[in-house]
Amino acid sequence: MGEPDHRRVDTLVADNPSPLTLDGTRTYVLGPEPCLVVDPGPALADHLDAIEVRLGSLEVAAICITHYHPDHAAGAADLVLRLAAPLAATPESARAAGLEAPEIPLDPGSVVPFGGGRLVPVPAPGHCPDHVCFHWPEAAALFAGDIILGEGTSMIAPPEGNMAAYMKTLERLAALELEIIYPGHGPPVENPAEKLDEYVRHRLERERQVLDALADGAATPVEIRARVYPGLDPSLERAAEGSVLAHLAKLVDEGRVEAAGEKFSLKVR
Numbered sequence: 001m002g003e004p005d006h007r008r009v010d011t012l013v014a015d016n017p018s019p020l021t022l023d024g025t026r027t028y029v030l031g032p033e034p035c036l037v038v039d040p041g042p043a044l045a046d047h048l049d050a051i052e053v054r055l056g057s058l059e060v061a062a063i064c065i066t067h068y069h070p071d072h073a074a075g076a077a078d079l080v081l082r083l084a085a086p087l088a089a090t091p092e093s094a095r096a097a098g099l100e101a102p103e104i105p106l107d108p109g110s111v112v113p114f115g116g117g118r119l120v121p122v123p124a125p126g127h128c129p130d131h132v133c134f135h136w137p138e139a140a141a142l143f144a145g146d147i148i149l150g151e152g153t154s155m156i157a158p159p160e161g162n163m164a165a166y167m168k169t170l171e172r173l174a175a176l177e178l179e180i181i182y183p184g185h186g187p188p189v190e191n192p193a194e195k196l197d198e199y200v201r202h203r204l205e206r207e208r209q210v211l212d213a214l215a216d217g218a219a220t221p222v223e224i225r226a227r228v229y230p231g232l233d234p235s236l237e238r239a240a241e242g243s244v245l246a247h248l249a250k251l252v253d254e255g256r257v258e259a260a261g262e263k264f265s266l267k268v269r
C-alpha cells in the first residue's frame with residue numbers, strides 16, 4: 001500500500017445547483033491512466049464537455065455510476081459514446097438510468113481496476129434501492145454518491161428511501177478504513193469516522209423526536225413534521241414529511257409503532 005494520493009482526484013461540479021444538489025453534482029475523475037469517471041452527472045452539454053476536456057487523450061477504464069438518479073446518471077449514455085469507455089454500474093441502475101446492460105456489471109465481489117488501483121463497490125441501499133458507494137482502498141477514499149453529503153444530510157424518503165437499510169449502510173461504511181469521503185454533493189469530508197458517527201446520531205435523534213411527537217398526540221406525518229421541524233421553510237415541508245415517513249416505516253417494522261391508514265400511534269406493550 002502506498003501513501004494515499006488525493007491529488008489524483010479531479011472534481012468537476014455540474015451547473016445544477018438546488019436545495020437538494022447543493023452547489024451541483026460532483027463528477028470525479030480518478031487517475032493515473034487508465035482513468036475512471038465516477039458519476040457523469042446530469043445531461044448538460046457544458047458539464048460533459050468539461051469532463052472530456054479534463055481527460056484529453058487519456059485512456060478511460062470505466063465510467064462508474066453510484067445510482068440511477070438523473071443528477072448523477074443522466075449524462076452517462078452520452079459520456080459512454082464521447083469517451084468510448086465501458087459503463088460500470090449495477091444492471092438495475094443501468095436499466096433505471098435508461099442505459100443498456102453495463103459492460104462492467106457491479107455484482108457482489110466485483111472490482112473496477114484502473115491506473116490508481118481499484119474501486120470496490122459497496123452495497124449502500126437507503127437513499128434508493130441499488131445504490132453503491134465506491135471504496136478506493138489504495139487511497140483510503142470513498143465515493144459516497146448520495147449516502148453522505150458534504151453539507152447537511154441525505155434525502156431518505158419512501159417509496160425509494162428506506163431508513164432501516166440506510167442505518168445499516170452507515171454501519172457498513174463505518175467499518176471501512178477511510179481518510180476521506182468524496183460526496184456526490186458538497187465538499188470532501190476529511191473526518192470520515194466523525195461524520196459517519198454524526199450521521200448515525202442525527203438519525204437516532206430524529207427517531208427519538210418522532211417517538212416524542214407520537215407520545216404527545218401527533219398522529220399524521222404532517223402533524224409529526226410540524227413538531228419535529230418547527231418553523232421550516234414551506235418549500236421543504238414535503239421533503240421533511242418524507243423523512244418522517246421513513247422513520248415511521250422503520251418503527252412500524254420494528255413493532256414499536258402502529259399504523260392505521262394515515263395515522264400512526266405508539267404501540268402499547
Ligand SMILES: [Zn+2]
Pocket residue numbers: 067069127146
Ligand atoms: Zn440521488
